[in-house]
Structure formats: structure tokens, C-alpha cells
Amino acid sequence: MAWRSGGSTNTSLIDNLLRNGLLNSPSLAAAFKSVDRAHYAPTDPYADSPQSIGYRATISAPHMHANAAEALLPYLKPGGKVLDVGSGSGYLTRVFAEMVKPGGKVVGVDHIGELVEMSIQNTRKSEEGAALMVSSVLRFLKGDGRIGLKEEGPWDAIHVGAAAKGLHEELVEQLAKPGRLFVPVEEESGGQWIWVVDKDASGKVTRKREYGVRYVPLTDHPGERT
Template sequence: MAWRSGGATNTALIDNLLRNHLLSSPALAVAFKSVDRAHYAPTDPYADSPQPIGFRATISAPHMHANAAEALLPYLKPGGKVLDVGSGSGYLTRVFAEMVKPGGKVVGVDHISELVEMSIQNTQKSVEGKALLDTGVLRFVRGDGRIGLNGEGPWDAIHVGAAAKGLHEELVEQLANPGRLFVPVEEESGGQWIWVVDKDESGKVTRKREYGVRYVPLTDHPGERG
């Protein structure tokens, strides 16, 4: 039922994701309902489809955001630390912050400075979002998320919101024990697959190829070299 879960309101959208079994966690449903997607998607925000946000970037379809959050759910706990690579307009980053408050930390990192500023402005559209920024639970920074964010981990969960060229071992190294990485990977064949990388309490790493997807690529700012 992917692509058929859109609604007239934010609440209707999330209820349809639940009804179509694309979202199953009650805690995540509450988090998603508390974040109005209209603050982060400039056009047709409650459609279950990706939307352009400029700079050759998109906000993913709601069912893909739900799927990513469900995959990371065991690591989205109060006090947890989450890194969101390719955070775009800031939507899923904000949902993660809802899951780890109080006491947690979520950092959204993006190559594109205009998107970093956009995500901050989007989050400030609600009193609750502004409070998360003011208290430091949520931050957005410009940087090369492909190499993680040194000095601020380890991260309980790392989400990558665009197709990477590989699993980026720097991100795996920055996972906590235990921790989980969710990343779409573009393969040599041209296809894209979701990979879930787990690190257990002893530091043992396991990698699992999940299912085919189509994301925009994880790239530099248009016109920049990186």
C-alpha cells in the first residue's frame, strides 16, 4: 500500500500509514503526528510521495520515512544519540528528536548550507521545534556526513537519507556498542538497496542487504567539489 497512504491532514497521513501497515509502532505514530510535515515539504506535504525541496534534493515519501524510523526504532530511546546524514529539510531529524527527548541528542548534517538553514527555519515554525533547538536536543550543521561527525559520537543510530556509494566505514566506526546504521547504497549495477548495519555490545559488526529503493544520490552542493 505504499504510495496510497496520503491524506488531507498530517494526522490522516499517519493514520493511513498505520492502517496500511507501513507504520506499526505506537510511539513512532505519536512522534510523526507531533511533527507537521507541511513545515518541511513546500508542496503537497501530506501526499505519500517524495517532494522536491530544491538543490537537487527531495524530502522522501512518508512511507520511506516510516520504514527507516521503524528499522531504527530499537535505538530511538530517551537519552539516545542519533546522526542524520543528508538531513535535507529536517523533517525526519525532527521526528528522531521527538523519540530521544528528554536528554537525547540528534544532529542533522548536510553538505548544502542552504538546506541546513532551511531545516533550522522549518523547525522554528513550531514552538516545540524551536524548544528542541534552543535546548540543544536538536542541531543542524553543514558538513560531509559521509565521514560522520567526529568527536560527537558514538551514535546509537545513524540514518542516511540519500543513496551512498558504499557503506562508509567511517559511519560504522562511529556506531555505539550496540548501534545501528540505516543506509541506501547505490550498487555498481545502478540499482539501490537498503543496508542495515548492526554493531553489538562486543563491537561485532553484521551487515544485511534488505530491499530495493530509489533515493536521490548523496552528493556535494551543486557546483562544489567534495
């Protein structure tokens, strides 16, 4: 029941995602409930729909964030390392930080500097979010996430929050052993599909095409060349 899980409060939104089978993990549900989406979505934050955050970017619908987090769940553990590419308003990045604390590290990367600053300010709206940044569990950086962040890898989980032109082998290379990449890919036909890329303990990589989606493209800052 995608698109029908909105609520009047953050808690009711997450409860509806649980009720409709779009969110299944109790630990993820607790993490989502602890992060008020109103701090990251500019209008109607508890609707199950994507919203513009400016700069040709959006915050995805809650059910899509739930799908992504569920897909990465085996790698979202205390002490884990997560890279969030195209972190936008910082919402899902913050949820990931809830899952890997204590001792973990989550880095949100966006090449739009204004969105990086927005995500920092959004996260500071709660004492808990501010504390995660002070402790360096959570950081936001300006950069080209399409090439990853090799110097701080390998990453247990990599999430891409916008439609890429391909699987970006740089990101696959930066996965830990084991590790998982969740990425929407825009195909030549014009459609978009979620791909889940796994690297096992021996380094073997498997790629699986999942389901059709509709994300904004993973592009340069408006006004810059792609």
C-alpha cells in the same frame, strides 16, 4: 500499500500509514503526528510521495521515512544519540528528536548550507521544534556527513537520507555498542538497496542487504566537485 497512504491532514496521513502496515509502532506514530510535515514539504505535504526541496535534493515519501524510523526504532530511546546524514529539510531529524527527548541528542548534517538554514527555519515554525533546538536536543550542522561526526559520537543510530556509494566505514566505526546504521547504497549495477548495519555490545558488526529503493544520490553541493 506504499504510495497510497496520503491524507488530507498530517493526522490522516499517519493514520493511513498505520492502517496500511507501513508504520507499526505507537510511539513512532505519536512522534510523526507531533511533527507537521507541512512545515518541511513545500507542496502537497500530506501526499505519500517524495518532493523536491531544491538543490537536487528531495524530502522522501512518508512511507520511506516510516520504514527508516521503524528500522532504527530499537535505538530511538530517551537519552539516545542519533546522527542524520543528508538531513535535507529537517523533517525526519525532527521526528528522531521527539523519540530521544528528554536528555537525548540528534544532529542533522548536510553539506548544502542552504538546506541547513532551511531545516533550521522549518523547525522554528513550531514552538516545540524551536524549544528542542534551544535545549540542544536538536541541531543542524553544515558538513560532510559521509565521514560522520566522530567528535560527538558514538551514535546509537545513524540514518543516511540519500543513496551512498558504499557503506562508509567511517559511519560504521562511529556506531555505539550496540548501534545501528540505516543507509541506502547505490550499487555498481545502478540499483539501490537499503543496508542495515548492526554493531553489537561486543563490537561485532553484521551487515544486511534489505530491499530495493530509489533515493537521490548523496553528493556534493550542486556546482561543487563530487
